[in-house]
Amino acid sequence: MKILRDTTPSQDGFHMPAEFEPHEGCIMIFPERADSWQYGAYAARRAFARVAEAISRSEKVTVCASAAQYDNARVLLPEAVRVVEMESDDAWARDYAPTFVRNAAGVLRGIDWGFNAWGGLYDGLYFPWDKDDRMARKLCDLLERDVYDKRDFILEGGSIHVDGEGTCLVTETCLLSRGRNPQMTREQIEDTLKEYLGVSTVIWLPCGIYNDETNGHVDNICAFVAPGEVVLAWTEDEEDVQYPMSRACLEILERARDARGRSITVHKLPLPAPVRITEEECRGLDSCRDEPTRTPGERLAASYVNFYIANGAVVMPGFQDPADQQAKEILQRLFPTREVVQIYARDILIGGGNIHCITQQIPAALAEARDPR
Amino acid sequence: MKILRDTTPSQDGFHMPAEFEPHEGCIMIFPERADSWQYGAYAARRAFARVAEAISRSEKVTVCASAAQYDNARVLLPEAVRVVEMESDDAWARDYAPTFVRNAAGVLRGIDWGFNAWGGLYDGLYFPWDKDDRMARKLCDLLERDVYDKRDFILEGGSIHVDGEGTCLVTETCLLSRGRNPQMTREQIEDTLKEYLGVSTVIWLPCGIYNDETNGHVDNICAFVAPGEVVLAWTEDEEDVQYPMSRACLEILERARDARGRSITVHKLPLPAPVRITEEECRGLDSCRDEPTRTPGERLAASYVNFYIANGAVVMPGFQDPADQQAKEILQRLFPTREVVQIYARDILIGGGNIHCITQQIPAALAEARDPR
Numbered sequence: 001m002k003i004l005r006d007t008t009p010s011q012d013g014f015h016m017p018a019e020f021e022p023h024e025g026c027i028m029i030f031p032e033r034a035d036s037w038q039y040g041a042y043a044a045r046r047a048f049a050r051v052a053e054a055i056s057r058s059e060k061v062t063v064c065a066s067a068a069q070y071d072n073a074r075v076l077l078p079e080a081v082r083v084v085e086m087e088s089d090d091a092w093a094r095d096y097a098p099t100f101v102r103n104a105a106g107v108l109r110g111i112d113w114g115f116n117a118w119g120g121l122y123d124g125l126y127f128p129w130d131k132d133d134r135m136a137r138k139l140c141d142l143l144e145r146d147v148y149d150k151r152d153f154i155l156e157g158g159s160i161h162v163d164g165e166g167t168c169l170v171t172e173t174c175l176l177s178r179g180r181n182p183q184m185t186r187e188q189i190e191d192t193l194k195e196y197l198g199v200s201t202v203i204w205l206p207c208g209i210y211n212d213e214t215n216g217h218v219d220n221i222c223a224f225v226a227p228g229e230v231v232l233a234w235t236e237d238e239e240d241v242q243y244p245m246s247r248a249c250l251e252i253l254e255r256a257r258d259a260r261g262r263s264i265t266v267h268k269l270p271l272p273a274p275v276r277i278t279e280e281e282c283r284g285l286d287s288c289r290d291e292p293t294r295t296p297g298e299r300l301a302a303s304y305v306n307f308y309i310a311n312g313a314v315v316m317p318g319f320q321d322p323a324d325q326q327a328k329e330i331l332q333r334l335f336p337t338r339e340v341v342q343i344y345a346r347d348i349l350i351g352g353g354n355i356h357c358i359t360q361q362i363p364a365a366l367a368e369a370r371d372p373r
Numbered sequence: 374m375k376i377l378r379d380t381t382p383s384q385d386g387f388h389m390p391a392e393f394e395p396h397e398g399c400i401m402i403f404p405e406r407a408d409s410w411q412y413g414a415y416a417a418r419r420a421f422a423r424v425a426e427a428i429s430r431s432e433k434v435t436v437c438a439s440a441a442q443y444d445n446a447r448v449l450l451p452e453a454v455r456v457v458e459m460e461s462d463d464a465w466a467r468d469y470a471p472t473f474v475r476n477a478a479g480v481l482r483g484i485d486w487g488f489n490a491w492g493g494l495y496d497g498l499y500f501p502w503d504k505d506d507r508m509a510r511k512l513c514d515l516l517e518r519d520v521y522d523k524r525d526f527i528l529e530g531g532s533i534h535v536d537g538e539g540t541c542l543v544t545e546t547c548l549l550s551r552g553r554n555p556q557m558t559r560e561q562i563e564d565t566l567k568e569y570l571g572v573s574t575v576i577w578l579p580c581g582i583y584n585d586e587t588n589g590h591v592d593n594i595c596a597f598v599a600p601g602e603v604v605l606a607w608t609e610d611e612e613d614v615q616y617p618m619s620r621a622c623l624e625i626l627e628r629a630r631d632a633r634g635r636s637i638t639v640h641k642l643p644l645p646a647p648v649r650i651t652e653e654e655c656r657g658l659d660s661c662r663d664e665p666t667r668t669p670g671e672r673l674a675a676s677y678v679n680f681y682i683a684n685g686a687v688v689m690p691g692f693q694d695p696a697d698q699q700a701k702e703i704l705q706r707l708f709p710t711r712e713v714v715q716i717y718a719r720d721i722l723i724g725g726g727n728i729h730c731i732t733q734q735i736p737a738a739l740a741e742a743r744d745p746r
Contacts, residue, residue: 002452067440067460067504070511079375083514086458087440131440138443141456142515 002146002371003137004109008195009148014101014109015198018164018224019309020335022364024108025060026310027139028052029358030073030083031091032066035126035293036351038284043347045069048091049076051308051315051348051355054341056080058312062142064088064135084142089117089132092353094219095156097360098136098147101198106366110140110147111196113155118214119179120154125213125352126288143362146371153192154180158217158357160197163224166259168199173207173216180215201259205249209233210242212301219356220303222249225267225334228258233303234268242271269330272321275302281350294350306354307331309361314338317345317354375519375744376510377482381568382521387474387482388571391537391597392682393708395737397481398433399683400512401425402731403446403456404464405439408499408666409724411657416720418442421464422449424681424688424721424728427714429453431685435515437461437508457515462490462505465726467592468529470733471509471520474571479739483513483520484569486528491587492552493527498586498725499661516735519744526565527553531590531730533570536597539632541572546580546589553588574632578622582606583615585674592729593676595622598640598707601631606676607641615644642703645694648675654723667723679727680704681734687711690718690727 009015028048031037037044052061056078064086065073073083088096095118098110115133117124133151140147161169174180175189184192190202208216221233230253234246253264279296287293304327307316314335318324324342332340348354382388403418404410410417425434429451437459438446446456461469468491471483488506490497506524513520534542547553548562557565563575581589594606603626607619626637652669660666677700680689687708691697697715705713721727 001455070507074510074514082374082517083511084457085460085511134443137447138456138458141447144455 001141001144004146004148009101009109009111010195010198013103016099016101016162016164017363018162018227019361020224020226021164023059023311024362024364025062026055026308027093027097027360027362028061028063029088029091029093030063030065030069031351032069033090034286035288036090038281038350044351045072045076047343047345047347048358050343051358052081053078054313054315054343055308055310055359058310064093086135086138087131088135089126089129091351092132092158092357093360094158094353094357096132096135097157098140099157099160099197100145100361100363101196102363102365107371108145108363108365109371110136110145112136112140112147112149112151114151114153115156116154116179118156119177122179123177123215124179144370148196150196156214156217157360158214158219158353160193161218161223162197162199163227163258165227166200168193168197168202169205169218169222169224169230170202171205171208171216171218171221174214174218175204177215199259201257203252203256203258205252207245207248209301209303210245211299213352217357220301220306220354221246222253223305223307223356227260228262229265229267229334231267231269231305231330231334233271233305235271240274267330267334269304269327270323272302272304272319272323275300275319275346275349277350300349301352302349303354304331306356308355308359309335309338312338314340315355316340316342317348318342319346319349320344374514374517377519377521382474382482382484383568383571386476389472389474389535389537390736391535391600392734393597393599394537396432396684397735397737398435399428399681400466400470400733400735401434401436402461402464402466403436403438403442404724405442406463407659408661409463411654411723417724418445418449420716420718420720421731423716424731425454426451427686427688427716428681428683428732431683437466459508459511460504461508462499462502464724465505465531465730466733467531467726467730469505469508470530471513472530472533472570473518473734473736474569475736475738480744481518481736481738482744483509483518485509485513485520485522485524487524487526488529489527489552491529492550495552496550496588497552517743521569523569529587529590530733531587531592531726533566534591534596535570535572536600536631538600539573541566541570541575542578542591542595542597542603543575544578544581544589544591544594547587547591548577550588572632574630576625576629576631578625580618580621582674582676583618584672586725590730593674593679593727594619595626596678596680596729600633601635602638602640602707604640604642604678604703604707606644606678608644613647640703640707642677642700643696645675645677645692645696648673648692648719648722650723673722675722676727677704679729681728681732682708682711685711687713688728689713689715690721691715692719692722693717
């Protein structure tokens, strides 16, 4: 694996493909951390396994498991899934597996962003995070792809969405947070995204989902479903604290133009009724450095937007909520060539994210298109 | 990865190719164990890196490193080498990386033999050995190859050599040792080799190199260089304890017929003068469960036969011995299309083996020939 420091993806003719473009495969991480996942992650591991199984029907899934969990992962996951040993601090492949970029010849490379657990010592969620931070590079080596070193810029994969045609979606609350790149201006951050993702237009939504502890990752509130088309997490309940947040995003999207000059079609995806963590669930969570990680009654950042687009499926969360079916029907209409698979995801949500957060696509490369080695 | 339990390689039309046939790549393990490798394995890691570098010039090398040594491995090894995280008890890829078998269509599968650290609780070299024992299966999963489960049979890769045309070489001291498969007769052991390696003839040499703590692995005394041709570690010094041992092997080889009915041409490869571990080196070795692992003056099982045949090179040990050059010239004559690379290997030898012991070839498969998944 070559570590690229002297050029950027844009300079080399690389850009990040959209998630709805064909994949070579998908990366996941087996959950283990007992202060993130209730009751020793027993239920979470089974929920992750169901997600892996659904994705593996149409693309290769590689699951990273710690040495301690390797054998268990091998037993819980289907034969078609590849298990590799790799230590981590937690299980958020979206946020610290590499972001992949591709050139016109089909060569694939990774980007190794800096990772600091969603805010570092300022408002990060755990310490230390060095194992997570090492994963992008390890995964590029595993996959035999060269990697751009951009560890001087803090970014999680869940805080960006691209259309593959020059447009990137982000949120201000996250990208401008004090815990990430406080020394950089908004313009410098935008320029970095353009340089590394190969985009020319960045659409800044003001915020994400209420109480999303990632400082409001875009992938929980808004996602491209096609060039020029997004889904937006939405509630009609004007009393809900989420209402003005989604409304503010809608207003930005309605005025926006993408990199090709198109206006954006917004498909509203209903939110489930507020999901709150129970006392029983909180009792199953270990403390993190003496502090409880959740308090009973706390509202979780549940959203149907947090789905993964696989080659043959859209794998989306369900919450045993009346809106489950409606959200599923909307996505099925928007992805007519893919099977929408809804997986009960409360056991993932409790950890602080959802199906999109625990997956990272590897775009399809041309088989022979490789950096020379 | 599929685990195959109901059939054997022979039944499925698979056999083990010879090492001199084309490779897809090579597996190595980064050394770390301070009771095997003097002074915290500092010099051993550099010697392993030189071996990896030499092999990587003509085939893909994958080095397994522990989480703790991963970053260091990545720095010490060349870019062309892939580093993957995988825990182990020690660094003998030959003995516990999978043995690969291939069918006529070019499909590759692994065999997961049982491993018990060269003799288990009877005369094994360390305890526990569970991490080593898990590696064959993990590596097959990593390489996306199905694997035959033969963990009920104790075998190390260094205790077999094949010609790829139906013949296998072993030693009696090792294969019939009390610490491996004492419940099996010689005939049952031979039948198992035939069934799993896809061979029809097993040539039993009486013994290996003097004081070889593997109970005399064949790969330290005798190796195929072509069908019908072997090199045999040899000394002309009739007073050397090795003399009658090599002589006994020669007599067997001179009478043997291989699977195709050919007699065996034996090329004698000189041994270096006895290599003994120094007091200084012993001081650099941690104890293993309170016991010293070497004693000063102990003779090490040095042999030039312990080389690795890469696609474009033969990577062989050197001992700063007058015989180094002669041995190199013999191998260069026997492998005229490959460059013979001699690497000073005392720092590997101290660990108990040599270049062949720390490598395992992955035979070339047809790119598209894969088990269905």
